[in-house]
Structures are given as C-alpha cells and as structure tokens.
Amino acid sequence: MEEQIVSESPQAQQIPPTSRFKLKHISLFGVLLSIFLLLTIAVVVYFAGKPQELRKKAAGNGVSMTLLPATKAVTVGDTFSLGITISTSGNQQVSGVQISLDYDSSAIEVTNFIAGSALTVPLVPKAINNETVTVTLGAQPANPPTAPSGSFIVGTLTAKARKAGTTALNFTSTPNTNIVTVLFITTNALTTTTGSTITIQAPTPTPKPTSTPTPKPTNTPTPKPGTTSTPKPRPTNIPTQKPTSTPTQKPTATPTPKPTSTPTPLPSGTPGPSPTPQPLLGDITGEEGIPDGVVDLFDLSLIIEHYGEGR
Secondary structure (H helix, E strand, O other): OOOOOOOOOHHHHHOOHHHHHHHHHHHHHHHHHHHHHHHHHHHHHHHHHHHHHHHHHHHOOOEEEEEEOOEEEEEOOOEEEEEEEEEOOOOOOEEEEEEEEEEOOOOEEEEEEEEOOOOOEEEEEEEEOOOEEEEEEEOOOOOOOOOOOOEEEEEEEEEEEOOOEEEEEEEOOOOOOOEEEEOOOOOOOEEEEEOEEEEEEOOOOOOOOOOOOOOOOOOOOOOOOOOOOOOOOOOOOOOOOOOOOOOOOOOOOOOOOOOOOOOOOOOOOOOOOOOOOOOOOOOOOOOOOOOOOOOOHHHHHHHHHOOOOOO
C-alpha cells in the first residue's frame, strides 16, 4: 500500500511547534478564566440578594401593639393593671419600641410602668405626666444579634380609678409617636394599635342604722293653795334721742404726675456667621437609610444588627 502524505497548509508550515503549544495553552487558559468569571458573578448575585430577602422576610405583615385586657370593670378607688403586648408575624425580631399613651387624668391616674423581660434596655427614662405615658425600650445587643419575636409582653401599667364613668387608655394617634423597629428593616414596622376601655363604678354606700328617740315624761307643775301672786308693773324706758353729728369733709389730694423715662435704644450688633452644623454622635441612619439628625430607635436597631462584627 502506498502511504498517503497529508500536506500542511502554508500558514501552518510557517508556525514553529513551540508556538503551536503556547497557543493551545493560551486558549485553554481563556476558557478557564471565562468559567471562573461566570461563577464569581453568580455567587455575587446570589449573596447580594440575601439581605433584600432577609428584609422582605423581616417586613412580613407588620407588628401590632395591644393593651390587655381590652375591657375592664373597676370601682372608684380600685388599683388595677394593664399589660402592653406586641405580636409579630413571621420571623420578625423586635429591636426596640417607643410607646406613647393618652388617658383622662380626671377618671384614672397612672401610677407606674414596669418593663417586661423581652426588651430590657431603657433608652429614655419613662415619663408619666398628667395625661400621657411615654416609654422607650430596646433589646440587649449581642453577637449574633438576637431580639424577641412572636407575641410577648413589653411591660405592665398600674393605674387607680378616680371617678365613676367609662373612660379609655389609648395609644397616641400622632404620627411617629409609637414606633416598633425590627432587625434588617429601616422603617417603622408598627401597623396596628389597640387600646383598652375601663368602666368605673361608683362605690355602694353602707346604710347607717336609724336610731328611734325615747320620749321623755312631761312634768306638770302642781299649784299651791292660798297663795296668788299679783304681777307688779315694770316702768317703761323712753329712749333719749342723741344729736346727729355731721361729718367734716376732708380735702381730696391731687396726685403729682411722675415723669416718664424713655429707654435709650441699644445699638444693634451685626450678626456673625452661622456656625457650621456638626454631625450628631450616634446618628448613623434613619427611616430613609441615611442619617436624619436624630439618635433614635433606627440607630439602635442598626447597632444591634452589627454588634460585635469588628472583633
């Protein structure tokens, strides 16, 4: 048999064998680099979507805050208690709460508030004024972050009934006075509030026993025989008229007017340049995700989320 000789193209004959080997390796490296870049992009996209997924899960269907019991019957003078509860949906973790309550101080008197075991950090001292109660509490920072979820008691109010009638203790309706912050979201998660109605009854009076007076015997005088007394006439006193004295009129003193002093106007100074506002220590975020000039529950929530990460 005759051997068939396959002739190479003129271009292939011009490329030395060493260069052909390098070209093959360069092509293989390019394929591997393309695969690596595609895998890297896929991993970045996957983990970039995780925080958004966590925030969507944390948002859930909102948080409700309720006073329990919803109705209560007491008597004037009684001391009674009401619980403040929070209920979350899904895996929401409450990092902080700001509570504001209104009530009629002529009907009830709120005397105290005691925090529960879920949110134990008092961020602002509690304030019990004439007709309002304000409380601000937060979760204890930890790594990894932990905060209460589900249904739990925020605290207990103690009050005293003062006047008969029907009254209510409600959450303040002014926007952003009642706030619930949840881990991984930067907006107010509170969606529903429910107050409590108190019926105050007047005390039942205790009847007093009626005393019946005992009649006393009447003494009838017995006349003595043979003695009749004749009354003697008494002289009539005629009053003597006294002369009427005419009062002497005193001259009326005319007050001397005092001179009015005119104040000398002070020269007005030229206002200096306004000081440049300085960033507030602790203000790291707000409802829009940027510093808002206030240190509040949203800053605390972000601290709890990232507590201990720098260690």
